[in-house]
Amino acid sequence: MNNLLKTFVVEDDPEQLATLKQIITNHIMINDFDMGLTLATSRAQDILDYLQTNPAVEGLYFLDIEYTGQALNGLELATKIRELDVNAKIVFVSTHSEMAFLTFERRIEPLDFVVKDLGQDTVKAKVEKDIRVAYERYTKQGVVSKAMFSYSKGGQLFNLPLDQVLFIETGTSRNKLVLHLTERIVQYNGKISDETVAHPELFRVHKSFLVNPQKLVRVDKQNQLGYFENGESVDIAIRKMHDLLALIKKSQLSVELS
Template sequence: MYYQLIIKDYIKSRPDIDMKIMLSTGNPNDVNIYLENNPDQMKFFLLDIEFPNSKIKGIDLATKIRKNDLDAKIVFVTTHEELMPMIFERKVEPLDYISKEKGISVIKRKLYTDLDITVERLVKPENTRLKEFSFRIGSKQYNFDIDQINYFESLEHTTNVFLHAVNQNIEFPDTLKAISHKVPYFYRAHKSLLINPNNTQSINKKERKIYFKDGSSCDISRRRLVDFSREHPNLIKK
């Protein structure tokens, strides 16, 4: 609870940065589920080495996080300093390792520093957002105005993606994961869909659909619908 309050205070102190606590839990299985459903989000993890009433250890969870996300920032807060060598053996590469015995004021100071580093390394300033999305098909290059793109759709059993733009669709070789690094402000509406929030017109919760300004639409998963509706309550269709 203390750590969650510290992070909330940090977020309040940085209103210029789009940050939020997505998950706070004592159950490592919840983290596994979150990882599976949010593979492309930029992430900061605060973990303990031990989880009460669970066979899964924090070091195991960190190993899985690092395997799936080379950019994730991982910080351990724990009393088990004797397990530090195991962290290096597993090649987890944590951002920090904070002892609970140092006291809450030291923990807060170190967490603020760790969060500053995370923001500096992961969060792109607003003015660096792409104006154009470019890709190649063979020797030909295509350039699309970001504001004209509604969403990207991955194609099953292929390494191709469909770009759905205003009045135009085009297929090209790429993956949603790679695209999400270029346009991190796009939202993962489904495991196969990456949408442009700036082009959304409304949300139909009953149909579980996102409607865009040009009248087109796409599906959104039940889980993502809850989060997206919470973030954009003004779009909900009554």
């Protein structure tokens, strides 16, 4: 399902990991939410490995603060998740309540901080509530932000359907972007790095190109090019080709590969 909200758990205590898995899967099943438990692991690095090979994930993450003997702690993991998944919904489940303020200091913006010492029933209730809140926000975000594209020009804000956007490229002068739409081209002030963050449904295929994967009709793997229905094309960086092909396969997009 394309609108599936992916859920992740990192907990190095086997018993607590099993408990969280059961709470999450049961609550999803009972409520028939369009979401699933994608990965439950004791290793923090497993999440980063997944996100680096599966772009455009907007997930719900349940993390601890401390992972004994591992290179990453929960705060460091959350920071890296936020870099890879800008719309991540992060919940800390930990005994270290005194660390909660650090999540604000590091601008992680967690959805919740669940203290394990409150007891199993309270933890279960809070985790279930976090699932419901995250799912509600995700579905609303899908209706509002994913359907529209916004840009500012001459002090005026313009909104248009996302399916009109083919790609964005850097302009010939600094901080200028060229927006290629199905029926016209618009130039406006901006940075492609900012647009990458603002519109996670678009995919950065090259330092100069941000594309709408839904509008690609063909990818020429040998010549590193992506084509659109109107005949326009963009360069695809070698290091981005693998991720783009993975995205096309995962999203089941109708793109010719040659």
